[in-house]
Amino acid sequence: MKPSGVMIHHYLLNGLRRMGINALDVCAGFGRASWFLLQSLTWGKGFKAPFARLVLQVYQLGVLSLPIILVAGLFVGMVLALQGYHVLVGYGSQEAVGQMVALSILREFGPVMSALLFAGRAGSALTAEIGLMKATEQLSAMEIMGVDPLKRIMAPRLWGGIICLPLLNLMFCVLGIYGGALVAVDMLGIYEGSYWANMQGSVEFYGDIVKGVIKSLVFALVVTWIAIFHGWNAQPTSQGISRATTATVVQASLAILALDFVLTAVLLGGF
Amino acid sequence: MANYVELKNVTFRRDGRLIFDDISLQIAKGKITSILGPSGTGKTTLLGLITGQLSPQSGEVLVAGLSVPDLPRPALFELRKKLSLLFQSGALFTDLSVFENVAFALREHTRLPEHMIRDLVLLRLENVGLRGAGQLMPSQLSGGMARRVALARSIVLDPELIMYDEPFTGQDPVSKGVLVKLIQSLNSESALTSILVSHDVDEALSISDYVYVLSHGQVIAAGTPQQLRQSDDQELKQFLFGLPDGPVSFHFPAKPLAEEVLA
Amino acid sequence: MNSKRLEIGVGAFVMAGMLALVVLAFNASGFNFARDDRSYFLYARFENLSGLSERAKVSLSGVIIGRVVSIELDTEDYVAVVKMAIDKNVPLSTDTSASILTAGLLGEKYIGLSVGADEEHLMNADEIADTQSSIVLEELIGQFLFSRSE
Incomplete structure (x- = not known):
């Protein structure tokens, strides 16, 4: 009897210890990521031509993500109009489809979908790019040349992301609302005036549009942060980079959806 | 000593x-x-x-x-x-040309006018025998050439x-x-x-x-x-x-x- | 170099984003900066708004001629005071009546106006005297039961 008691004791202690170690690791990783974010948010002095670098990143992250965002926005708006029409027509309120499309896109679909697509399109590319820079020792080389890669490489990417995503979100919304109009007005035969009038009667500039942009800004910071941190933290091997890229997309997507709930609660309640 | x-x-x-x-x-x-x-x-x-x-x-x-x-x-x-370190792989910045790689530290750490940067970089490239390769991208270089460019880059700031x-x-x-x-x-x-x-x-x-x-x-x-x-x-x-x-x-x-x- | 083309692309991107904001502001939320010089304001008092909100439509014979600008509570009489912006090109007679109506079965609330026969017109900041609050189902039922019991 005695040995088994000792064994159980041993397993329990071991399990506890491993949990403790894991918790500390998670804590340390978060600390590292936070330090990394603070360092990357500032340009540092003595760094020239930050504007040209920012422009390049806005191109890489924003302009190149444009096609997928625009097409997705158009289709999301069209589908929402179609679905909304079939529900509303049962109550004889099909005129309200414009209002339904606009509100759901401005409040939820725009910020969330554009952030998810951004994570898949631009976030994964960022992680892979930085991971490859690390694997080929470019980041180390830069550090040894006395140039902080967090300022030189990460800061323009972080700010590029923060600038791009809200703009992409706005374009997604415009395309979505016009896509909805295309289906509702041209295909389903709702009177054009009532599509827009209903929408204008219920959409508020601050309450819906500005709050959507605020959500988008938060998502941009989080997604870009996750992407560049995983690139910087990647194992410098091909397998490590592929793992880091996957981690970026998975974690960024989950973070967007979870944060969306929190932000919605805060924005609906507090402000 | x-x-x-x-x-x-x-x-x-x-x-x-x-x-x-x-x-x-x-x-x-x-x-x-x-x-x-x-x-x-x-x-x-x-x-x-x-x-x-x-x-x-x-x-x-x-x-x-x-x-x-x-x-x-x-x-x-x-x-x-x-300090400077010549990496085993060369570690050239893949998004910059050979010339810009060598000019990197000059642009980051000094405020020299463009024509002086150009002269300094060309001199360093001349040192390693690659003055003619300034406009190539790192992916176009052989391993030995890449290492020589990296050497030029690491000595550019004396x-x-x-x-x-x-x-x-x-x-x-x-x-x-x-x-x-x-x-x-x-x-x-x-x-x-x-x-x-x-x-x-x-x-x-x-x-x-x-x-x-x-x-x-x-x-x-x-x-x-x-x-x-x-x-x-x-x-x-x-x-x-x-x-x-x-x-x-x-x-x-x-x-x-x-x-x-x-x- | 192609840095010029890059800058043009990025500039176009940022401008498109700004334009999107403007489009949303005007087309989706009906933001209208020029509203003040193209309309005049009228007030109306209602006992119960039952869901009428700011920026609701004001219509006459089914045509939208204005919007609700603000809603306030008169703390002396405890009635709602609705401020409306009406298109300048639509003169309304002094005996115009206003009622709160519902679009469709579940649609949004709006104010419906009907013009009377008076010769004189309402001026800016005048009040519409003849108002009818929206019909509240509970009150209707209450009235019905009350009249039965008498």
Whole structure:
């Protein structure tokens, strides 16, 4: 009897210890990521031509993500109009489809979908790019040349992301609302005036549009942060980079959806 | 003779593995010092300690009189402007042309006008014989050319200390010869201190003023190339003359063959 | 170099984003900066708004002629005071009546106006005297039961 008691004791202690170690690791990783974010948010002095670098990143992250965002926005708006029409027509309120499309896109679909697509399109590319820079020792080389890669490489990417995503979100919304109009007005035969009038009667500039942009800004910071941190933290091997890229997309997507709930609660309640 | 770099009783562990066990070494100013040793003895780690990318668990690392592990981040970056490291892979920035790679440090650290940057870069490229390759991208270069561009890039700011990480690995005999000549001429022309990390014994011995041999986390021999050649230490001899078996076993530690195969 | 083309692309991108904001502001939320010079304001008092909100439509014979600008509570009489912006080109007679109506079965609330026969017109900041609050189902039922019990 005695040995088994000792064994159980041993397993329990071991399990506890491993949990403790894991918790500390998670804590340390978060600390590292936070330090990394603070360092990357500032340009540092003595760094020239930050504007040209920012422009390049806005191109890489924003302009190149444009096609997928625009097409997705158009289709999301069209589908929402179609679905909304079939529900509303049962109550004889099909005129309200414009209002339904606009509100759901401005409040939820725009910020969330554009952030998810951004994570898949631009976030994964960022992680892979930085991971490859690390694997080929470019980041180390830069550090040894006395140039902080967090300022030189990460800061323009972080700010590029923060600038791009809200703009992409706005374009997604415009395309979505016009896509909805295309289906509702041209295909389903709702009177054009009532599509827009209903929408204008219920959409508020601050309450819906500005709050959507605020959500988008938060998502941009989080997604870009996750992407560049995983690139910087990647194992410098091909397998490590592929793992880091996957981690970026998975974690960024989950973070967007979870944060969306929190932000919605805060924005609906507090402000 | 003053020492530019000094390691005092340095112990370094990574992931629980002991890499340096209480080692001390001095790098004399203005000389070429080689660190030799079999693969996997932490020669590159040593360079990481000198540049402050890694910190030792105990012991002191002094570079130009400053204790590297204790420096705050801005001071560390200030110190690094005086150091340069030639990476094994070259580590050229793949999104910049050869010219821009060499100009990188000038653009980041100085406020020189464009025409002066151009002249300086062309001079450095001329030094390594690649003035004509300025507009090529790194992906268009051969391995040897990439390493020469990296060399031009690492000397563009006139550093005080230059570290070469395995400069001869994977080079054909001609490129090796070119690199040996370049390293030698660089050191004699300017008041450079050079550290050469390598396992190419012949090339390293031919240009070094002083040599350290590392093995199992310790310095097993130190001296001028002349002194090392004449030593009769068995392990040193095996390494210097490339004998397949000796104190350093050819076999990775394992159970006896008969026991494992016939079991 | 092609850095010029890059800058043009990025500039176009940022401008498109700004334009999107403007489009949303005007087309989706009906933001109208020029509203003040193209309309005049009328007030109306209602006992119960039952869901009428700011920026609701004001219509006459089914044509939208204005919007609700603000809603306030008169703390003396405890009635709602609705401020409306009406198109300048639509003169309304002084005996115009206003009622709160519902679009469709579940649609939004709006104010429906019907013009009377008076010769004189309502001026800016005048009040519409004849108002009818929206019909609240509970009150209707209450009235019905009350009248039965008498």
